[in-house]
Amino acid sequence: MAFKLPSINRLFNYVVSTIKRFPFEFLFALAGTWSAVSLSSSYLYGYVTDQWYARTLMMAAIGMPLSLAVSLYKIHKGWPDSRLRSLRYIAAGAAVSFLFIFKPEVYPQHYIHFALLFIAMHLLVSFAAFTGKGNTLAFWHFNKTIFIRLLTGLLYSLVLGAGLSAAFGVVDNIFGVNLNWNYLRYIWILIFGLFNTLFFLAGIPEQMQNADAVGNYPKGLKFFSQYILIPLASIYLAILLAYEVKILVEWTLPKGLVSALILGYAGLGLLAMLLVYPLRDQEGNGWIRVYSRYFYMFLLPLVVLLILAVTKRIDSYGITQYRYFLIVLAAWLLFLIGYFLFYKKATIKAIPISLFLIIMLIIYGPQSATTVSLNSQRAILLNLFAREKLVKQGKLMPVDERKVKPYTAVRMASTLDYILKRYDFQALQPLLGINLEQQENTLRKSWQNNTNIVFDEDSFKIYRTNWVQSYLKLGGYEYRQQYSEEQLENELNTNYYIHTKEALLNLKGYDYMLVKETYADTVSIDTVSGYLIRQGDSFEYDSMILNIGKNKFNFLVTDLAKQIMKQTENLKPYEDQSTPQGLDKRYLLPQKMLRLSQTKSGITVMAQVQEMSFDYTKKYGVRVNSVRAYYFIKFNK
Numbered sequence: 001m002a003f004k005l006p007s008i009n010r011l012f013n014y015v016v017s018t019i020k021r022f023p024f025e026f027l028f029a030l031a032g033t034w035s036a037v038s039l040s041s042s043y044l045y046g047y048v049t050d051q052w053y054a055r056t057l058m059m060a061a062i063g064m065p066l067s068l069a070v071s072l073y074k075i076h077k078g079w080p081d082s083r084l085r086s087l088r089y090i091a092a093g094a095a096v097s098f099l100f101i102f103k104p105e106v107y108p109q110h111y112i113h114f115a116l117l118f119i120a121m122h123l124l125v126s127f128a129a130f131t132g133k134g135n136t137l138a139f140w141h142f143n144k145t146i147f148i149r150l151l152t153g154l155l156y157s158l159v160l161g162a163g164l165s166a167a168f169g170v171v172d173n174i175f176g177v178n179l180n181w182n183y184l185r186y187i188w189i190l191i192f193g194l195f196n197t198l199f200f201l202a203g204i205p206e207q208m209q210n211a212d213a214v215g216n217y218p219k220g221l222k223f224f225s226q227y228i229l230i231p232l233a234s235i236y237l238a239i240l241l242a243y244e245v246k247i248l249v250e251w252t253l254p255k256g257l258v259s260a261l262i263l264g265y266a267g268l269g270l271l272a273m274l275l276v277y278p279l280r281d282q283e284g285n286g287w288i289r290v291y292s293r294y295f296y297m298f299l300l301p302l303v304v305l306l307i308l309a310v311t312k313r314i315d316s317y318g319i320t321q322y323r324y325f326l327i328v329l330a331a332w333l334l335f336l337i338g339y340f341l342f343y344k345k346a347t348i349k350a351i352p353i354s355l356f357l358i359i360m361l362i363i364y365g366p367q368s369a370t371t372v373s374l375n376s377q378r379a380i381l382l383n384l385f386a387r388e389k390l391v392k393q394g395k396l397m398p399v400d401e402r403k404v405k406p407y408t409a410v411r412m413a414s415t416l417d418y419i420l421k422r423y424d425f426q427a428l429q430p431l432l433g434i435n436l437e438q439q440e441n442t443l444r445k446s447w448q449n450n451t452n453i454v455f456d457e458d459s460f461k462i463y464r465t466n467w468v469q470s471y472l473k474l475g476g477y478e479y480r481q482q483y484s485e486e487q488l489e490n491e492l493n494t495n496y497y498i499h500t501k502e503a504l505l506n507l508k509g510y511d512y513m514l515v516k517e518t519y520a521d522t523v524s525i526d527t528v529s530g531y532l533i534r535q536g537d538s539f540e541y542d543s544m545i546l547n548i549g550k551n552k553f554n555f556l557v558t559d560l561a562k563q564i565m566k567q568t569e570n571l572k573p574y575e576d577q578s579t580p581q582g583l584d585k586r587y588l589l590p591q592k593m594l595r596l597s598q599t600k601s602g603i604t605v606m607a608q609v610q611e612m613s614f615d616y617t618k619k620y621g622v623r624v625n626s627v628r629a630y631y632f633i634k635f636n637k
Contacts, residue, residue, distance in 0.1 A: 018202040024067040024088050025201060028095070032060030033193030037186050051105045051457075058102050058114045063095030064197070065121035068204075069128035075206070105457045107424045109370040112321060116363045123356040127349055136347045140277050142205065144221070149203035157196040161188050217278060225275040230291060233272055236265035240302050247305070254309040259326055262306045266333055269295050270351065277348055296337045303333045318415075319376035321422065324362075324369045332358055374423055381415045382431060384408060395433035398473045401582070406480075406488035413469070413477030413582070420465050428468065443467055469582060476583030493615040497586045498564065500594060500610050501574075510606070510632040516544060518628065529635055531603075541624040544607055546631055551600040555607045560596060561614045561622045564589075604634040 019026045035057040039050060070091045074084040098117075104110040125146075130139040164187055172179045240261055247254055273295060276288050310326045319327075332355060339354075340346045362369050382391065388404050390397040399409055419427055426436045447463050469475040476495065480488060507513055514533065517524055523536030534547040544555040564571070564587070576586035594609040611628040 022201045028060045028064040029197040036189045059099045069124040072129040120359040123352045126352045153196045153199040157191050161191045229272045233268040259309050262302045306330050318380040321369050321373045384412045406492040407485040409477045410480045413474040414481050417478040474582045490619040493617045495584045495615045498612045500591045501588045510634045512633040514631040516629040553605045555596040557624050558622050602636040606632040
């Protein structure tokens with residue numbers, strides 16, 4: 001039998017028929033692809049900003065599976081096309097509304113909302129056509145079909161993308177066409193955005209309720225489940241049970257890593273359970289029945305261990321979004337254990353349906369992940385400040401690093417950093433005695449007036465974060481989270497960056513000016529007024545040594561650094577307001593405050609420091625890191 005390639009007309013009709021079956025799904029895929037191409041372009045800018053491109057992409061990623069779920073639900077109900085169109089319009093309108101609801105550039109928590117909705121909509125696709133009782137085998141067969149279709153589409157897309165990339169490179173190099181390589185990126189986006197989507201949609205069966213006759217179980221899937229997935233899950237189980245025995249013997253609390261291992265085992269185990277579901281009652285597969293029966297029994301002690309591991313972290317550091325999700329997943333696993341162990345009519349449809357309902361429950365509202373974690377972290381931050389008596393009328397007061405223990409300050413800074421990175425700026429409003437909406441507008445104007453670069457939201461967020469850290473005097477502490485309490489007490493370093501306010505140097509009263517060598521070990525020799533002048537006899541930055549003839553002028557920079565440290569309270573008018581203070585202190589000082597002078601054998605030398613950096617730790621004291629200075633020399637008559 002001769003192999004025939006499909007005609008262009010047949011392919012075209014194939015694509016058209018798929019679009020007719022799933023018109024809204026195709027439109028969402030088209031909008032998402034267009035947005036992805038626009039975001040990946042370095043020069044395609046229309047009337048829409050990058051923010052709107054990102055929102056459109058997020059909207060399309062939700063709208064496509066939501067529309068598909070509606071189409072599948074119509075097949076399940078057997079509705080006429082007129083009724084389907086109405087439901088499709090409602091679903092499309094709900095998806096488009098997220099174009100205006102999502103504002104991740106302003107509210108970072110919207111990324112979490114999007115991720116949860118994205119997962120929920122794909123779960124909805126898995127059971128939308130099987131919301132009634134029974135039809136469990138049809139449900140399994142349908143999801144097996146679309147799962148294999150998805151993997152096949154990804155394989156085809158990768159091969160097609162690799163082939164076109166090779167052709168692109170050949171044309172560019174051999175024929176010297178000098179193609180724009182940005183187009184190659186667009187090709188990959190089009191392949192995964194349109195080709196892969198249409199291929200997947202074309203493989204969705206038109207009839208699903210008659211799929212109870214599963215037919216031959218795919219040999220490749222059986223091999224994967226029997227010899228790879230279940231043994232891998234068993235290895236996870238053995239490790240975790242051994243670790244649980246170790247905890248009971250040593251009577252110690254579990255480590256945080258165990259959470260990922262337990263979820264890994266639960267995920268692999270549930271996937272294995274779903275894949276081998278049709279085989280559980282067949283002869284010769286008794287081991288599958290045993291695995292299915294005891295999987296949930298072995299899972300129960302591991303879920304208890306998961307809850308202990310999470311609650312240990314919550315007791316110490318409060319609820320974060322990640323810990324909230326762990327608690328929710330633990331509750332969901334407990335539900336599945338009870339459901340499959342004690343309910344005689346249990347069905348595997350309960351797995352995606354229950355997870356979908358839980359996800360929808362925790363996206364918005366007072367019980368949502370973002371709300372609960374934000375309230376917890378604000379309470380932690382308020383409690384840390386209250387312990388140090390830095391709360392006045394419910395508002396946080398600036399930290400004095402001389403009175404607050406370093407470990408406490410690091411806890412404050414890390415909690416503050418968590419809130420600022422995952423929530424909008426005004427999430428701190430209940431804790432600060434400043435109108436943050438007005439302050440943000442002021443900072444935005446200041447940023448635009450004082451910078452020459454094009455405004456972008458990410459850079460402004462850093463500028464805004466610096467302001468909060470400066471306001472509470474917590475700058476620099478957030479980078480020390482990995483230090484132990486003992487290390488923080490003895491080795492926490494305060495960094496000082498000193499600059500002069502004046503750029504011009506006044507030579508009046510002196511005969512010569514000499515630039516200090518930048519590097520301490522650089523030797524330079526010069527001659528002036530019959531004297532040999534030599535630099536480079538110091539191999540450290542702690543001192544600046546200048547030899548004029550037989551006279552040695554040694555300026556101890558550490559003494560100058562210590563003087564600056566003693567005057568910290570008096571230097572507030574000179575603080576660099578563009579950066580947070582805290583552990584990273586920046587000052588713009590007058591030149592007269594950065595002078596060292598010595599007179600020997602009728603020669604006066606004044607060292608004018610223009611810029612210096614040093615740090616201080618309780619263990620090592622002052623350490624100078626760099627100095628930029630000038631020598632002013634006067635030969636007295």
